[in-house]
Structures are given as C-alpha cells and as structure tokens.
Amino acid sequence: FSPRFSPARxxxxxxxxxxDAPARQRRxxxxxxxxxxxxxxxxxxxxxxxxxKRLPNFSDTAETGKKKKKTRGxxxxxxxxxxxxxxLEEQNLSAAEGPNYVSAxxxxxxxxxxxxxxxxxxPSGYTCVTCGARYCCTRCLGTHQxxxxxxx
Amino acid sequence: PYLIGNxxxxxxxxxxCQFRSKTARLKTFTANQLDEIKDPSGLFYILPFQxxxxxxxxxxxxxxxxxxxxxxxxxxxxxxxxxxxEPYFNFTSIQESMNEILFEExxxxxxxxxxxxALSAHRYFRDNPSELCCIIVDSGYSFTHIVPYCRSKKKKExxxxxxxxxxxxxxxxxxxxxxxxxxxxxxxxxxxxxxxxVCYVSQDFYKDMDIAKLKGEENTVMVDYVLxxxxxxxxxxxxxxxxxxxxxxxxxxxxxxxxxxxxxxVPEILFHPSDIGIQEMGIPEAIVYSxxxxxEEMQPHFFKNIVLTGGNTLFPGFRDRVYSEVRCLTPxxxxxxxxxxxxxxxxxxxxxxxxxxxxxxEDMIVTRExxxxxxxxxxxxxxxx
Numbered sequence: 001f002s003p004r005f006s007p008a009r010x011x012x013x014x015x016x017x018x019x020d021a022p023a024r025q026r027r028x029x030x031x032x033x034x035x036x037x038x039x040x041x042x043x044x045x046x047x048x049x050x051x052x053k054r055l056p057n058f059s060d061t062a063e064t065g066k067k068k069k070k071t072r073g074x075x076x077x078x079x080x081x082x083x084x085x086x087x088l089e090e091q092n093l094s095a096a097e098g099p100n101y102v103s104a105x106x107x108x109x110x111x112x113x114x115x116x117x118x119x120x121x122x123p124s125g126y127t128c129v130t131c132g133a134r135y136c137c138t139r140c141l142g143t144h145q146x147x148x149x150x151x152x
Numbered sequence: 153p154y155l156i157g158n159x160x161x162x163x164x165x166x167x168x169c170q171f172r173s174k175t176a177r178l179k180t181f182t183a184n185q186l187d188e189i190k191d192p193s194g195l196f197y198i199l200p201f202q203x204x205x206x207x208x209x210x211x212x213x214x215x216x217x218x219x220x221x222x223x224x225x226x227x228x229x230x231x232x233x234x235x236x237x238e239p240y241f242n243f244t245s246i247q248e249s250m251n252e253i254l255f256e257e258x259x260x261x262x263x264x265x266x267x268x269x270a271l272s273a274h275r276y277f278r279d280n281p282s283e284l285c286c287i288i289v290d291s292g293y294s295f296t297h298i299v300p301y302c303r304s305k306k307k308k309e310x311x312x313x314x315x316x317x318x319x320x321x322x323x324x325x326x327x328x329x330x331x332x333x334x335x336x337x338x339x340x341x342x343x344x345x346x347x348x349x350v351c352y353v354s355q356d357f358y359k360d361m362d363i364a365k366l367k368g369e370e371n372t373v374m375v376d377y378v379l380x381x382x383x384x385x386x387x388x389x390x391x392x393x394x395x396x397x398x399x400x401x402x403x404x405x406x407x408x409x410x411x412x413x414x415x416x417x418v419p420e421i422l423f424h425p426s427d428i429g430i431q432e433m434g435i436p437e438a439i440v441y442s443x444x445x446x447x448e449e450m451q452p453h454f455f456k457n458i459v460l461t462g463g464n465t466l467f468p469g470f471r472d473r474v475y476s477e478v479r480c481l482t483p484x485x486x487x488x489x490x491x492x493x494x495x496x497x498x499x500x501x502x503x504x505x506x507x508x509x510x511x512x513x514e515d516m517i518v519t520r521e522x523x524x525x526x527x528x529x530x531x532x533x534x535x536x537x
Contacts, residue, residue, distance in 0.1 A: 032429060035428075036203065036323075038199050039197055039340065040340070041196070041337075043198075044173065045172055045178065045180070084207050087243050091243050091245075098308075104240065104241060104311045104313045106313060106315075106425075108431040108433070109425070109426050109432065109433045109437055111424070113427075114426070114427055116427065120332070122365060122413060
C-alpha cells in the first residue's frame with residue numbers, strides 16, 4: 001500500500017458508507033441554507049433576563065410636545081412578527097399567474113456547472129466515492145478524509 | 153453643496169440594523185452606533201430584513217426611532233415628506249404595514265414608496281435624456297435584480313432575481329477561510345471588510361487560477377491580510393508586497409490570512425452561482441435572457457444602456473467583466489454599453505433627490521389626508537411596486 005493511505009482511516013470492520021443521492025441533496029440544501037444566515041452563533045443576550053419595564057425617562061415625555069399614537073398592543077406585535085416564509089406563503093403565488101416574486105426567480109444556467117476542490121478551491125477533476133465531494137489531488141483527498149463530516 | 157433652508161443636501165450611508173457585541177453585554181447598538189463599539193469581534197447582527205423583505209418591524213421601528221429622533225436627524229414629521237424604497241414584488245401585507253407605520257405611527261406629511269431601480273433609472277435618464285430604455289442591475293446584500301425600464305416604467309415580465317448577494321458572498325468566504333485557515337465563522341464584520349479590501353473580479357478565470365497555484369514571487373494573486381486585534385491594529389489591511397514572507401512563517405505576532413484563489417473565486421459566484429450549487433443564471437446571462445424576452449425592436453436600446461448599481465458592483469473589474477460577457481452573448485449588430493456610476497451605492501438616492509425636486513413630485517406622493525380618506529387603496533393605485 002502507498003504509505004499515505006493508512007487503513008485506519010476507513011472505519012474498522014464495517015462496509016464503506018456511501019451517501020446516496022437524496023442524502024447528498026439534503027447536505028447541499030443545508031449548506032445553501034447556512035449561507036443565508038445573518039449570524040453563525042447565538043444572540044449574546046439570549047440567555048440574559050430581560051431588563052424589567054423601565055419607567056419612562058422624565059426628559060422624554062417633557063421633550064416631545066405631541067403624543068405618539070398608541071400602538072394597539074398584542075395584535076400589532078403578532079402581525080408584525082411573521083417570518084419571511086410565512087409571508088411568502090400568505091401571498092399564495094404561483095409562477096403561472098403573471099409576473100410575481102415566484103416567476104422572477106432566475107432560471108438555471110445554460111452553461112455547464114464547474115467543479116472545485118472542496119479542500120483548496122482550485123478546479124477539481126475527481127469525486128470522492130463516499131460523499132460526492134470534489135478534490136483535485138491525492139493530498140486534498142487525504143485532508144478531505146481526515147476532516148470528513150459524517151452528518152447526513 | 154446644494155442648500156435648502158439651513159441644511160446642505162448630502163447622503164450618508166447608515167447600516168439599517170442593530171448590533172450586539174460579546175464584549176459590551178446588555179447594550180444593543182442601533183445603526184451607526186456601530187462606530188462606538190470598541191471591539192467589534194464576534195459582532196451579532198440583527199436585521200429587520202429577511203431575504204430582502206422587511207419582516208421584523210420591531211427592529212425597523214427601533215432603527216427609525218433612533219434616526220428620526222433627537223440624537224440624529226430630529227425629524228419634524230408634520231412638515232416632512234419621505235421617499236422610501238422597497239424590494240420588487242413586495243408582499244401586500246408588508247406594503248400595508250408600511251403605510252400604517254409611516255402614516256399612523258410616525259405621521260409623515262406625505263410618502264412616496266418606490267423601487268430603488270425606479271430612482272436609478274430616473275437618475276440615468278437625467279444624464280442621458282435622449283435614451284428611452286435602460287436596464288438596471290441592482291446587486292445588493294440579499295439578492296440581485298435585473299430590471300428593464302422603458303420610459304420610467306419597469307417591464308414586470310422581464311424582471312429577474314438572482315438569489316446571490318453580499319451576505320452570501322461574505323458567508324461563503326467565512327466558510328472557506330474557516331475550513332482552510334482559521335475559524336472566523338463568528339466574525340462577519342471583519343470578514344466583510346476582508347472581502348471588500350481584497351476580492352476582485354477576474355477577467356480570465358482559468359488564467360488567474362493558474363497564476364494562483366504558482367509558488368513564491370510569481371504568484372501575483374496571493375495576498376497576506378493582517379487581521380485586526382482591536383487593541384494595536386484597529387483595522388485590517390493587506391501586507392505590502394515588500395514585507396511579505398513568501399516561504400516560511402511570519403515572526404511577528406499578528407494573525408495573518410493568506411488568500412489566493414478566494415480573492416476572485418468569491419465574486420465569481422455572482423457570475424456563476426452554479427459554482428457553489430445554486431442552480432441559477434449569473435448576472436451577464438440573466439441580463440441577456442431578460443432583454444431577449446422583450447419585444448425585438450426594443451432590444452438594441454436596452455443593450456446600449458446597462459447600468460450597474462448596488463454594493464457588489466464595487467469589486468474591481470466588475471464592470472469590465474460584465475461588459476465582456478454580455479458582449480460575447482449578444483449579436484454583433486447590437487451595441488453594448490455597460491455603465492458603472494461613480495457611486496453605485498448612492499446612485500438611487502441621487503435619483504430620489506432629483507425626483508423630489510421635480511414639478512410633478514406633488515402628483516406622485518400620497519399625503520396623510522389622502523391616506524386617511526382612502527386608506528390602502530390609494531397607495532396601491534399610485535405606487536408601482
């Protein structure tokens with residue numbers, strides 16, 4: 001054997017796990033969704049207790065001459081907190097009915113897809129048998145196998 | 153500078169979101185209070201927008217309260233008109249909420265709601281009064297829109313949305329740096345700055361890839377970026393070529409990122425979203441596709457007037473690359489002209505300023521009295537969103 005391929009990398013005993021097409025799709029989908037996040041971690045203030053309702057500053061009420069119209073409490077907040085997905089479904093759009101958000105989405109490209117090594121980013125020529133990731137040389141394959149993420 | 157009353161008219165670009173910092177707990181920074189944060193590492197962003205549409209009114213109102221209040225612009229609502237831009241095909245519920253908040257809560261005197269592209273088109277036609285058509289490419293944080301305008305009306309059926317924006321590019325850059333060099337997934341603000349400082353659009357992708365593989369002096373693509381530590385180094389910067397240690401390690405204690413193909417592979421996603429698995433057309437292909445779906449007699453006019461706006465167009469080489477790709481895909485008897493304005497980010501704002509000085513501005517806006525009498529219907533009729 002070539003010394004680079006130590007048998008320890010393959011799990012002892014069991015057969016080589018190969019991810020099938022739906023699993024690869026799910027993985028790709030999860031990666032693309034992660035790219036849409038505003039933040040990676042959690043809110044730094046998530047665990048802290050909310051500061052209790054502060055009494056209005058004396059200077060605030062003295063400053064503004066006119067009263068702000070009171071917001072209608074809970075109903076207001078409920079309406080104004082829907083997330084994007086909920087709003088989109090509310091619109092109930094279909095691509096067929098004239099120009100709208102759904103029909104404006106770009107169609108797939110007519111050019112062939114290019115592939116890049118998952119490890120170093122240069123154009124790749126080879127595909128990992130188990131998970132379908134691309135690599136460009138045996139060194140990158142080694143790094144890929146060392147850092148393989150086994151999640152579905 | 154232009155003056156009206158005592159206030160010079162100028163534009164400021166202010167982040168429309170709130171920030172929380174791991175170091176300054178219990179405090180939420182709003183909009184340009186970002187500059188007050190001494191240590192913006194691990195900065196947490198709170199945006200009122202999701203995928204480009206306004207969903208979180210709590211945050212938006214907090215930002216507006218701050219901007220319109222006594223610490224910033226001290227707006228006197230009764231005497232103020234506001235021009236506000238909205239994304240294309242904005243949802244009815246969001247438009248209605250916007251009407252309510254602007255008229256009933258803030259009580260502006262009058263409101264004009266438009267698409268940003270309409271303002272850019274207006275600005276473009278002011279510089280080119282003989283042209284009838286133009287196509288606006290607006291590439292921003294959440295997505296990119298290709299919108300043809302003919303005589304100031306947008307051609308709805310030809311609008312294309314590519315779901316690639318600055319946020320996606322920064323997140324992708326964070327991922328590849330985290331995998332290859334250093335864990336930076338929490339450092340959106342810092343890596344965004346890296347992206348703006350170091351990334352460029354390649355004119356010849358495979359050639360740049362080959363150069364990026366070379367070792368030593370010949371690799372002109374490679375750059376070493378010094379990360380800020382917010383005590384001695386306040387802002388990241390590229391190491392000058394003379395100081396770069398090309399083989400071996402650096403002796404100084406700074407954290408350094410070595411960037412090669414990432415520099416041009418990241419903006420390449422705007423041109424080939426399929427590179428990372430998004431099955432959509434890139435910007436030049438979408439421009440050509442959009443124009444080719446319009447009546448044939450109009451097409452040459454659109455090809456001659458392609459306007460690039462939005463933050464992503466600031467990548468060096470962007471304009472030339474769009475031109476060469478669109479030129480390749482277009483019949484030779486059509487002229488192709490791609491314009492990158494001096495300031496692509498404020499271009500639509502400049503259009504808004506011109507519109508507000510127009511004689512027919514009064515006919516375009518909806519006043520508070522109109523809204524109180526007719527409700528949402530009058531906004532739906534007058535505003536073309």
